[in-house]
Amino acid sequence: MGLRQLHHFVTLVEQGSFARAASALHLSQPALTRSIQALEADLGPLIDRSYGKVRPTAAGMLALERARRMLREQRELRRDLQLLEEVEIGTIRAGFGPFAASFLLDPVLEALVRRYPHLRIDLETADTPAMRRSLEAERLDVFVGESRSLAELGHLQIDRLPALETAFFVRSGHPLARQREVTLAELRAYPVAGTRLPAHILRFFRQALHEASGGSGPVAEDAPGLMTITCNDMHALRSLLLAVDAVALVPVAMMADACARGMAVALPMHPPTELRAQYGIVSLAGRSPSPAMRAFTALVHEAVAQASGDAGP
Amino acid sequence: MGLRQLHHFVTLVEQGSFARAASALHLSQPALTRSIQALEADLGPLIDRSYGKVRPTAAGMLALERARRMLREQRELRRDLQLLEEVEIGTIRAGFGPFAASFLLDPVLEALVRRYPHLRIDLETADTPAMRRSLEAERLDVFVGESRSLAELGHLQIDRLPALETAFFVRSGHPLARQREVTLAELRAYPVAGTRLPAHILRFFRQALHEASGGSGPVAEDAPGLMTITCNDMHALRSLLLAVDAVALVPVAMMADACARGMAVALPMHPPTELRAQYGIVSLAGRSPSPAMRAFTALVHEAVAQASGDAGP
């Protein structure tokens, strides 16, 4: 019993004659005869041939029912795979780190919904370690997050994004906004807000402050950090810095509009702080991406390009 | 895509490795690899191979669902066909002519129910022309009836039964019961009951009566027949002849018990009337019988043998 034979059988019954069925199947009559014979050799007599009239036997009626169901499943499987390929069905479970979420979540979500209205979408924001756990536990298909700390992990595949420019921002009326140059130490006169930072950035700030205050040698690990406020909701930080005389370390892309409207400015740090977050699209290695995931990845790249285009020149 | 390949695929996912699946399928490992490759060439990537771990992709999950349904339909088709063969499922729509019903319906129905408790049974009694129409309209699968009039019809298949002995019966106290011989003409002193008879029997009686009354030459077609009462319920006729001084033409087999208990006797006709009804199991030619129909046919033969054994010696 094979799907091909069953298809032949169903068509034969539906067409009512070997000749018509064979032509409907784009098959020669003898081939159809033999196909049916083979099926009957397997399942027993299925049709009564009485010269010109083709009628299913009792067994044939049973077979007809089941065969139709099998063939329908086959058609629907092909259809489902097609729809999956076109992202007409499917699910994407994606995470965004705080930085990425701040300027990627909105456009990516909008683009996803706009281009793939039937896709089931499950997004969340969390920090990199949490998302990494979710990914490994397969609660997540992919996440966009700080990826430097994951670079050596072989079981993760990282699609690196252009380095994410960050800077210290204040609102336009802020005292520091008037200075031609600002040092790290000067920031400490104000509340300094940002997300929880990766270890290497934390170390960089501690070291810089240590040196600025005339110290030398190793820095104490428990020395107070630069940040006085951490919050992983970047939009809250944005609102904060626009409302009060705080300083916030946020992605440039996120502040592009506020700067354009003269509401905020990036502080001209001295020495220049090269604060580039290494972000990437992280997924489990060795797993072929679903069409939905490929679509998601593409949209993230698009959104990044868009954002850096806005914020760049 | 073939059922074999789908089975391989499902087993592979269930077993979690090519090696285990191949052995579970009684297949060599390379054969399984190639089978899966062929399926994937058809449907796209279905599984992620990551050395030792076999996991379905998103497409694979869809395929798995559909494939399982198809394979279940396949198993159930085989099972249904087996059950049909064993008459554990199926339907029989059978008719009985009045004579046949009188002594076959009860035992055949009982035997059917006893041996094939799951068979759907649809029995009816009617006269031969009506049953023939039902058969041709496929409201009936088979009937047991007077078959001489159908012998030449090519589109009907007739499984002839032993000739059905009939005789004129009266109750023991009947005046005619005391005679050593009874002529047809003598019957006319009493109500004569029977079923509606086939044309050739009617002609035989008319001819005999005509000759007995001294006539010669052709008999008028509208001459009064022998029967004064016709009823196609043979049990009613039986009750009638046991209750009043009537004469009834009924099958011998039907009266065997009453005769044995001294309640009725067959009249010793002179000249002997060779009243043999030619009964048969009639079905449409060119249609292979369902298992249920074969079972029915066998049981009818059994019941006939049983009845003629009872009534015979």
Next chain:
DNA sequence: AGGTGTTACGACAACCGTAAGTATC
């Protein structure tokens, strides 16, 4: 004769098992 279905034959593709190869641990 015309149409319908089956068998006969040669060619091609599918499938299998054995054996050799490749990659991962």
Next chain:
DNA sequence: GATACTTACGGTTGTCGTAACACCT
């Protein structure tokens, strides 16, 4: 080196089309 899977090769089976055959109307 051991294990898990893939590729290579030769043989069997399944499937096709063309052609010849058998049968019914």
